[in-house]
Amino acid sequence: MGIVLGPNRYGKAETRVVRVRRDGDVHHIRDLNVGISLSGDMDEAHLTGDNAAVLPTDSQKNTVFAFAREHGIGEIEEFALLLARHFTGSQPTIRHARVEVEEYAWSRVPSSSGHSFVRSGTEVRTALVHSEGTGGAESVVSGLKDLVVLNSTGSEFHGFIQDEYTTLQPTRDRILATAVTARWRHRVPGGGGYGASFAAARRCLLEAFAETHSLSLQQTLYQMGRRVLEEREELCEVRLAMPNKHHFLVDLSPFGLDNDNEVFFAADRPYGLIEGTVLDDAAPAAPDAWN
The missing domain is CATH 3.10.270.10 (Urate Oxidase;)
Structure with a gap:
């Protein structure tokens, strides 16, 4: 019987990021939960413990925060694609990126000063993106x-x-x-x-x-x-x-x-x-x- 390593992936789950965009005295809120999973030429991390091909999950978390600041947060599908393409494009060992986003909606409190919000019920908007980088296969599922x-x-x-x-x-x-x-x-x-x-x-x-x-x-x-x-x-x-x-x-x-x-x-x-x-x-x- 031969024993081999099967499909695997790793990443940072449930990075909570809140982005406040200030338009004078009126503020706008985007509230996301981001999950990242990466796969590629990283078998040695499992087989021998060699982490030379591994991007730390802490770096993945920090990328979410940095991109929220540098690029802002538009549609969650676009934000997910931006992250996925970054990981596959910046690290040669990463062949496939999966990014899942949940968005929690907030509504402005009527007659407020422009910076008071109430959570909009229980409904959650979702997006799931797969990307193999420039020229590779991609998919976008919203929901x-x-x-x-x-x-x-x-x-x-x-x-x-x-x-x-x-x-x-x-x-x-x-x-x-x-x-x-x-x-x-x-x-x-x-x-x-x-x-x-x-x-x-x-x-x-x-x-x-x-x-x-x-x-x-x-x-x-x-x-x-x-x-x-x-x-x-x-x-x-x-x-x-x-x-x-x-x-x-x-x-x-x-x-x-x-x-x-x-x-x-x-x-x-x-x-x-x-x-x-x-x-x-x-x-x-x-x-x-x-x-």
Whole structure:
């Protein structure tokens, strides 16, 4: 039996960087969480402990801070590409860079002096970039997570398999709630326009969720992904994960009360988890773009 070193990578995870841009008395906040993973000609670090080809993760962290100051932070996809291309372009042993960014949104407090902010809910904008440097393969995946949505009607669930362990009753009217994680792949990496693309894709997801009379969360997932691809030519693949945030009708009959779909118990676990991919089948596959 031969034992060899398989695929490997290393990097600095979860570098938190906050960039304040001062426009006179009015300030602007960008709040990011940056993860970096590098791979290349670095086997000896594993095999013999020779670190001659290794860029310290502390240097990677410092690069994030320096780039935030020198280049500012525009769209998070562009910032991720800037970092990825720097690492592959500046170090001959680094062949591949993976940069993942999460952005936490802040809103200005109304009637404030211009420098007071409140965190904008739980939703997080995301970007995942892979780059092999100038002339090499690249991919850009944008997205969001923890987008919490709910339809108080317009959702059914019936006609499913029933076996000896089934207790769930079919329903023609239920609450449908979920926390959407959605990611979409750009047809041309580095094409720009990421801010407008993100806003449009998010709008498509919300509109499809609201407008679909749902017979299953799977159906809703597909319609959401399909709407994004139908309207956004720059995108070619959408992947979604949507937990079913169950709302169970409470039996109020012991108290002499009726309950016509008005009072529910919101259960946090266990929950159904629906995952799926919607894609343009003519677009080139890029399975590594998502990892």
